Amino acid sequence: MNVIECQNLDIRLGTHLILSRLNLQIQENQFVGIFGPNGSGKTTFMKALLGIIPCSENKIKILGKTPVKARKQIGYIPQYREMESFRLKGKDFIATSIHGHKLGLPFLTKKDLYQIDNVLDQVHARDLAFTPLSEMSGGQRQRLLLAQALLGNPKLIIMDEPFSNLDPKWVKLILSLIKELQAQRKLTILLSTHDLNPLMKIMDQVICIGNQQAVLGDVDHVMTSEVLSGLYGFPIEVVKTDQHLFVTTSC
Amino acid sequence: MNVIECQNLDIRLGTHLILSRLNLQIQENQFVGIFGPNGSGKTTFMKALLGIIPCSENKIKILGKTPVKARKQIGYIPQYREMESFRLKGKDFIATSIHGHKLGLPFLTKKDLYQIDNVLDQVHARDLAFTPLSEMSGGQRQRLLLAQALLGNPKLIIMDEPFSNLDPKWVKLILSLIKELQAQRKLTILLSTHDLNPLMKIMDQVICIGNQQAVLGDVDHVMTSEVLSGLYGFPIEVVKTDQHLFVTTSC
Amino acid sequence: EPVSKVLHVIAAENMYGDIAQQLGGKYVQVDSILNNPDQDPHLFELTPSIGKKIADADLIIVNGLGYDSWMNRLLTKYHFNHQDIVSVQALLNRKEGDNPHLWYDVDAIDALSGRLEQLYVKLEPHEKLVFESKLSSFQTDLNKIKERIETIKQKHVHIKVAATEPVFGLMAQKLGFEMLEEPYQWVVMNGGEPTPKQVAGFIQDLKTHQIQILFYNEQVVTPATQQLKKIAMEAGVAVVGVSETMPANLTYQQWMNQVLDKVEAALKSKHP
Amino acid sequence: MFSLEFMQTAFIASGIVAIICGLIGYFLLIRREAFAGHALSHVGFAGATGASLVGLSPFLGLLLFSLCAGGLIGAIGPKLKDRDIAIGLVLSTSMGLGLLFLHFYTRYASQVTGLLFGNIFAVNTQTLYGLIILSIICCIVMLFFMRPLLFASLQPDLAEAKGVSLRCVSILFLALVACVTAACVQVTGILLTFSLMVGPAAVARQLSTTVWRGVFLSIFLAVAEAWGGIIIAWITDYPVSFWISLLSFVVYLVSLLFSKNLSFYKKIKLIN
Amino acid sequence: MFSLEFMQTAFIASGIVAIICGLIGYFLLIRREAFAGHALSHVGFAGATGASLVGLSPFLGLLLFSLCAGGLIGAIGPKLKDRDIAIGLVLSTSMGLGLLFLHFYTRYASQVTGLLFGNIFAVNTQTLYGLIILSIICCIVMLFFMRPLLFASLQPDLAEAKGVSLRCVSILFLALVACVTAACVQVTGILLTFSLMVGPAAVARQLSTTVWRGVFLSIFLAVAEAWGGIIIAWITDYPVSFWISLLSFVVYLVSLLFSKNLSFYKKIKLIN
Numbered sequence A, B: 001m002n003v004i005e006c007q008n009l010d011i012r013l014g015t016h017l018i019l020s021r022l023n024l025q026i027q028e029n030q031f032v033g034i035f036g037p038n039g040s041g042k043t044t045f046m047k048a049l050l051g052i053i054p055c056s057e058n059k060i061k062i063l064g065k066t067p068v069k070a071r072k073q074i075g076y077i078p079q080y081r082e083m084e085s086f087r088l089k090g091k092d093f094i095a096t097s098i099h100g101h102k103l104g105l106p107f108l109t110k111k112d113l114y115q116i117d118n119v120l121d122q123v124h125a126r127d128l129a130f131t132p133l134s135e136m137s138g139g140q141r142q143r144l145l146l147a148q149a150l151l152g153n154p155k156l157i158i159m160d161e162p163f164s165n166l167d168p169k170w171v172k173l174i175l176s177l178i179k180e181l182q183a184q185r186k187l188t189i190l191l192s193t194h195d196l197n198p199l200m201k202i203m204d205q206v207i208c209i210g211n212q213q214a215v216l217g218d219v220d221h222v223m224t225s226e227v228l229s230g231l232y233g234f235p236i237e238v239v240k241t242d243q244h245l246f247v248t249t250s251c
Numbered sequence C: 001e002p003v004s005k006v007l008h009v010i011a012a013e014n015m016y017g018d019i020a021q022q023l024g025g026k027y028v029q030v031d032s033i034l035n036n037p038d039q040d041p042h043l044f045e046l047t048p049s050i051g052k053k054i055a056d057a058d059l060i061i062v063n064g065l066g067y068d069s070w071m072n073r074l075l076t077k078y079h080f081n082h083q084d085i086v087s088v089q090a091l092l093n094r095k096e097g098d099n100p101h102l103w104y105d106v107d108a109i110d111a112l113s114g115r116l117e118q119l120y121v122k123l124e125p126h127e128k129l130v131f132e133s134k135l136s137s138f139q140t141d142l143n144k145i146k147e148r149i150e151t152i153k154q155k156h157v158h159i160k161v162a163a164t165e166p167v168f169g170l171m172a173q174k175l176g177f178e179m180l181e182e183p184y185q186w187v188v189m190n191g192g193e194p195t196p197k198q199v200a201g202f203i204q205d206l207k208t209h210q211i212q213i214l215f216y217n218e219q220v221v222t223p224a225t226q227q228l229k230k231i232a233m234e235a236g237v238a239v240v241g242v243s244e245t246m247p248a249n250l251t252y253q254q255w256m257n258q259v260l261d262k263v264e265a266a267l268k269s270k271h272p
Numbered sequence D, E: 001m002f003s004l005e006f007m008q009t010a011f012i013a014s015g016i017v018a019i020i021c022g023l024i025g026y027f028l029l030i031r032r033e034a035f036a037g038h039a040l041s042h043v044g045f046a047g048a049t050g051a052s053l054v055g056l057s058p059f060l061g062l063l064l065f066s067l068c069a070g071g072l073i074g075a076i077g078p079k080l081k082d083r084d085i086a087i088g089l090v091l092s093t094s095m096g097l098g099l100l101f102l103h104f105y106t107r108y109a110s111q112v113t114g115l116l117f118g119n120i121f122a123v124n125t126q127t128l129y130g131l132i133i134l135s136i137i138c139c140i141v142m143l144f145f146m147r148p149l150l151f152a153s154l155q156p157d158l159a160e161a162k163g164v165s166l167r168c169v170s171i172l173f174l175a176l177v178a179c180v181t182a183a184c185v186q187v188t189g190i191l192l193t194f195s196l197m198v199g200p201a202a203v204a205r206q207l208s209t210t211v212w213r214g215v216f217l218s219i220f221l222a223v224a225e226a227w228g229g230i231i232i233a234w235i236t237d238y239p240v241s242f243w244i245s246l247l248s249f250v251v252y253l254v255s256l257l258f259s260k261n262l263s264f265y266k267k268i269k270l271i272n
């Protein structure tokens, strides 16, 4: 079954057309990078997949359902914003998202607590459970958010620029965490970033967004100097060494 | 004359020692990159140079003066924050920084207006003068801030992660702008970023901050796998091709 | 026979308006600004029409003492130098901060009526006789009230009373009553908050019949007055309601007599 | 002190008000909507006068009007940024409406002024029962509403993606705040209600590391401050609201010093 | 309507109040401190009562107290985040102090209660001159202070680096706001002052693309709303404050619709 399926999709904000005539299908267990210039519509596309931006009916199918119905099976990490400088513990912070979408008694069951411990273990961050949010570094917060996105056994995780302001070590650590989780749980990952290099050898597929178009392709096909230069409207070079693949703008 | 000179400098926040026994001298016309893990103290170091964080006397000299006295000759771009979504025009926005530090009649002289036009020209952004701030893209805003930093003919420009959330095209454009300006005006540039690759061939010198230490060095000496791996406490590889120099964490 | 023009009189409060009307008869036309017993003078905002009337008035009567400060501000000499302004406060030489419910002081009304008559005569010299006769008949009524007050004072000595607000204070003084719980009253009047001991003391005095009559402001219905009323009634203390503004359809004399009726009834029924 | 009936009632009433204010206040401060809490306490009077005007129960009007105003603020400004404008405009418009109603109907005017400072010693049993019922309803609603409220407050973007309507949450919460404020202000006045809403919650937000601890600390402090204020007021014979507002300020200052030593981050913020 | 002296004064006084409120309000909203504007109008009463207590001029006390409170708010919360708590606590503490002063002031405190709604038709010449002087001072101060104020408000980080003390700017500005509020509230009441501060400025912030245009639009709208309100009040004979607050709300709503079509970004914000 396709995890994401878009047919002839137009995404509008107000009367402004952001993306037009999108057609793409993404299978299970794929790591998909999303690239595109600033303001091209990456965040908008993700929000459409999450059902926050309403689109014409039946044009988007997530796991065979409408985005709204598939919500429970999507994990999401929004584009990083400064979080409240609360002294709230990590565990309490991510616990707000369990059942947070519906009314009900605010008590966590043993199962919920077990689940939280479980996801924290999966991102190797059990220690963060008791660290106040205000004392976490940027990388720790991202790990916490990743753990939160794993709650409820999602089949699809959408991450909007999770690496901005993170140093290379954390980028690498979190990337390998994601990769590990993906392999274990056959997740589909959608991840947008501006720094293409760390993803080069990790992605399975790439979505390029630009000029109101979004194109899905294999890494080898898309990650070429021609395609990227066309996408950004700027000469971008892809350099291949024996073991590495690099993207650079210095020409 | 040294543009920046630190002698045996300790930087503290409260009672917490952030950087200790710093010794470094930076000459005119240098492009200096600042690297270091999250929370290592890059922003703190820059704030000390700007005189925002008070340090023991005479340990920092900017252009031979104390940081407070040298303020006028330093341009600064703070770590990117979401700007007010005003409809204020670009010109009016950056005009607030002219004489903004002292009381006085809020009228701009012809000279001030000429100066604003001049710096906007220098960053090739005359069109931004009349664009409302709320309608600018991230790259446009950074360009505007760069123009603002050039006001008043500074000898030193300090930029704190100016590239976060920008796409490669804008990074490249702004970098080449900076480089161009630096060459023209013999500026010293201090720039921090987490994405080392775009800077590899542009920097003249590098400051590595980590473990409460800051070390200045030439690019060739510092940008090696050993130094970087040590700095981040994580295996980082520097790959050299005929024309390129890349940093990668994928090993 | 010279034709008299009708004098326009504006009274800030309706009892003064009533008195002005009685003294002027058909030669005056009176408008009272605060004329509804339910109205709160503090929350009153002038409308342009009232402003217009004031601007056209020949004579203005205000209470003063901050009770109608909006009028005072309006009536500086600069704006209304052609007018005669009667301030009851000024007639009595009272200082800011004193009990502003001056109409419960019969002497104040006496002074006011005399002053009004003078002014009427000044403005309409031809009707001097009419005004004089109206004044004397008014003062006859007033003297009857004074006598009544004196009788009550003679008959009942050492009467201790209390009130929820100092509305009735000046009359109680004239009646020779000893007013208890005064700090409580001022606090309530100023919109403040009574302290626990003030409340406890008040309740204690009601329950132990230290207080023989409780006066309350009919215009201010708050839980606090309700509470004290209830306790007083349970304890058998006489309760008398008084109002700040004169009820409609009454003259000043009728109003005062009504109040004194209530006081006498209360004195009769009071706990021995 | 505890043997007096009105003191017992005061302890119970202030305890209940403190519980609701502490609970609501904690979430109010998490959402940085303290202004709304204050503004809504002014809004009610327009409803009260308006309802009297058309012959309904003033309390019903007060409640309905507050509810609408709360909802309106929530609807106009669900984002933090524009909220202060939305609150300001709703506040001034509803006060303007109140003034208009007052112009037509002045009966409850005196209750309006009485609202800045209430009188905790004059709570009748009926009001007390009303308060108890309100507090139970409020606690139950909060209990069921807490989950989406927290989610939408702490992680708005994610909450939106999970199908929580930020606007609905905002409207519902402010309507609840409006309800609570309307009821409490009737009993204890604007000052006391607001002090109990902001002070304890500010401390709790500063110190607590879990939501439950925060809620309980906030409630605990509110009750402690309320009762402490009454006891100190009894001893010193100054007004209760003064002591409670002072206590709430002092406790906050102490917590600030305390939290300075708690975490390194706080220290830096104080330096900058 | 214009021939009447009190109407002329009303036009002049409200015009001046509108000019200062429009000017100050614009910066108040840029800094998102509307709550401070409202809170400071309450704070004055404590000063007024305190001053009367020790025998000083109430207005002096009001001014001094407002100034201190403004400074204190500025000093506690120079960062946007904690400001609502700082304002809330200063507000409740100063109201508490006012209550305490009231407790000791066992006379009639008329100046305390009259502030919610002022009387624009009751402005005397002395007050008018006072207002004119204040507005000139305020405009001159703002003229010289505008540069650092704007810089610190729009680009706090950069301003700090250029040697602007954010705390000083915050304290100074709020002290100015306190001053202006104290003076205007005396003349026009809390409601009208606040309406003129928030409504026009909100529209100006929404529509204008340069600071000067924003300032002038804000002032222009404030004056237009003030005068429009007076004229409509003249015609309908409803209270002025009601009309001005309603106008200010309506104008904001209209500007919202208008700005929808202005820019694409706004549209999205309304959708989200």
Ligand SMILES: Nc1ncnc2c1ncn2[C@@H]1O[C@H](COP(=O)(O)OP(=O)(O)OP(=O)(O)O)[C@@H](O)[C@H]1O
Residues within 6 Å of the ligand: A013, A018, A036, A037, A038, A039, A040, A041, A042, A043, A044, A045, B138, B165, E265, E268, E269
């Ligand atoms: N909340 C918003 N406010 C203003 N404009 C928006 C908003 N959301 C979307 N847009 C508009 O829609 C377009 C797509 O924006 P979007 O945020 O999806 O881009 P993006 O690819 O995520 O950019 P970035 O790389 O900077 O995150 C932009 O051109 C912008 O003009």
Ligand SMILES: Nc1ncnc2c1ncn2[C@@H]1O[C@H](COP(=O)(O)OP(=O)(O)OP(=O)(O)O)[C@@H](O)[C@H]1O
Residues within 6 Å of the ligand: A138, A165, B013, B018, B036, B037, B038, B039, B040, B041, B042, B043, B044, B045, D265, D268, D269
């Ligand atoms: N405003 C602040 N709030 C909290 N902690 C701070 C603040 N400023 C500095 N610190 C502390 O000082 C240390 C240095 O912080 P700094 O912001 O200078 O790091 P940085 O190198 O700029 O990090 P980043 O790469 O994430 O921007 C951090 O470890 C942090 O704990």
Ligand SMILES: [Mg+2]
Residues within 6 Å of the ligand: A042, A043, A044, A079, A160
């Ligand atoms: Mg985006």
Ligand SMILES: [Mg+2]
Residues within 6 Å of the ligand: B042, B043, B044, B079, B160
């Ligand atoms: Mg930094």
Ligand SMILES: [Zn+2]
Residues within 6 Å of the ligand: D038, D042, E038, E042
């Ligand atoms: Zn208020």
